[in-house]
Amino acid sequence: xxxxxxxxxxxxxxxxxxxxxxxxxxxxxxxxxxxxxxxxxxxxxxxxxxxxxxxxxxxxxxxxxxxxxxxxxxxxxxxxxxxxxxxxxxxxxxxxxxxxxxxxxxxxxxxxxxxxxxxxxxxxxxxxxxxxxxxxxxxxxxxxxxxxxxxxxxxxxxxxxxxx
Amino acid sequence: xxxxxxxxxxxxxxxxxxxxxxxxxxxxxxxxxxxxxxxxxxxxxxxxxxxxxxxxxxxxxxxxxxxxxxxxxxxxxxxxxxxxxxxxxxxxxxxxxxxxxxxxxxxxxxxxxxxxxxxxxxxxxxxxxxxxxxxxxxxxxxxxxxxxxxxxxxxxxxxxxxxxxxxxxxxxxxxxxxxxxxxxxxxxxxxxxxxxxxxxxxxxxxxxxxxxxxxxxxxxxxxxxxxxxxxxxxxxxxxxxxxxxxxx
Numbered sequence: 001x002x003x004x005x006x007x008x009x010x011x012x013x014x015x016x017x018x019x020x021x022x023x024x025x026x027x028x029x030x031x032x033x034x035x036x037x038x039x040x041x042x043x044x045x046x047x048x049x050x051x052x053x054x055x056x057x058x059x060x061x062x063x064x065x066x067x068x069x070x071x072x073x074x075x076x077x078x079x080x081x082x083x084x085x086x087x088x089x090x091x092x093x094x095x096x097x098x099x100x101x102x103x104x105x106x107x108x109x110x111x112x113x114x115x116x117x118x119x120x121x122x123x124x125x126x127x128x129x130x131x132x133x134x135x136x137x138x139x140x141x142x143x144x145x146x147x148x149x150x151x152x153x154x155x156x157x158x159x160x161x162x163x164x
Numbered sequence: 165x166x167x168x169x170x171x172x173x174x175x176x177x178x179x180x181x182x183x184x185x186x187x188x189x190x191x192x193x194x195x196x197x198x199x200x201x202x203x204x205x206x207x208x209x210x211x212x213x214x215x216x217x218x219x220x221x222x223x224x225x226x227x228x229x230x231x232x233x234x235x236x237x238x239x240x241x242x243x244x245x246x247x248x249x250x251x252x253x254x255x256x257x258x259x260x261x262x263x264x265x266x267x268x269x270x271x272x273x274x275x276x277x278x279x280x281x282x283x284x285x286x287x288x289x290x291x292x293x294x295x296x297x298x299x300x301x302x303x304x305x306x307x308x309x310x311x312x313x314x315x316x317x318x319x320x321x322x323x324x325x326x327x328x329x330x331x332x333x334x335x336x337x338x339x340x341x342x343x344x345x346x347x348x349x350x351x352x353x354x355x356x357x358x359x360x361x362x363x364x365x366x367x368x369x370x371x372x373x374x375x376x377x378x379x380x381x382x383x384x385x386x387x388x389x390x391x392x393x394x395x396x397x398x399x400x401x402x403x404x405x406x407x408x409x410x411x412x
Contacts, residue, residue: 099168103175110178118178125175126182134193143170145195155193158232161239162189 029064042113290403291388351409
């Protein structure tokens with residue numbers, strides 16, 4: 001596999017050996033990702049177009065631990081010939097992780113503009129919120145309510161219809 | 165559970181776009197920062213536009229009115245409009261119907277029937293056949309002036325309401341009915357100058373059987389409440405609800 005960048009302004013041809021993009025996480029780890037997989041991220045797509053894909057692309061907002069998983073996600077979703085049902089099952093397993101990790105996935109998917117990952121992960125959290133009372137939500141996410149008693153009353157009154 | 169850190173505000177913001185109005189409203193009650201994220205106009209505007217498009221006029225009048233409040237207002241307004249009235253507290257058994265017919269101060273006939281002796285209308289309407297005791301009805305001339313009174317009272321004479329008191333003429337033809345009606349007052353909300361749209365209706369049946377000299381007697385009386393808008397009898401429930409205003 002050639003490691004020298006192609007001539008400027010030439011897009012990688014699909015019939016060539018697969019072009020690998022190098023990414024560097026915030027904590028200095030380097031990962032390689034196939035171009036096809038990288039193109040799932042609009043952020044990376046823009047950077048690749050700008051032909052700065054020679055040196056590893058720095059991603060200061062994403063740690064190595066999360067970036068590894070994001071690369072895994074994008075690679076899976078770029079794989080040809082995977083049927084919808086298997087992909088959905090794979091996705092369900094992918095997000096079967098602890099809360100804090102899902103939040104990290106959301107932030108990474110947002111920063112890297114990966115619509116499929118963002119949608120998947122946000123829906124996981126949305127499902128955690130739907131159907132719960134405010135108290136249940138607080139307990140679930142370990143949130144402290146810092147309303148003053150007057151504010152608490154006001155917000156309850158404004159939204160009383162949602163509790164009927 | 166574990167002491168996991170709460171979701172970062174960017175996560176809350178991103179997830180809020182997937183939530184339906186009810187969940188957004190519940191989530192607004194979680195904490196201060198969630199309230200801010202979940203009340204954002206751009207989250208509520210689409211729901212308002214699709215469910216309550218006419219209320220966008222409110223936003224033009226007062227740009228400071230947030231869309232989540234417009235949504236709550238729209239929901240409350242549509243529930244109010246759809247609300248059906250409470251079941252009447254009165255029942256036919258609580259009432260006594262009194263019909264009085266007199267001609268030039270001469271009592272012709274008086275019919276008094278307690279509600280539990282009155283057969284309810286098979287179609288659930290507020291109209292009733294009261295019958296009349298022919299034996300007790302005095303004879304009168306055709307076309308004699310008559311004064312008709314219909315009173316509804318609460319059992320035990322706790323309260324009375326005069327449904328109608330009007331003058332007319334006895335029937336033109338023996339065997340035909342005399343028809344009398346009078347507009348009912350509006351109950352409760354508006355001044356008496358406004359029309360209630362309801363009419364007290366009475367039909368008296370006259371006959372000339374067993375009466376000499378071409379005179380007639382009252383042989384039957386039926387009463388009811390008519391709606392002027394549809395010219396149909398009010399339902400039993402509507403009639404009872406109406407009377408509640410004056411008797412209960």
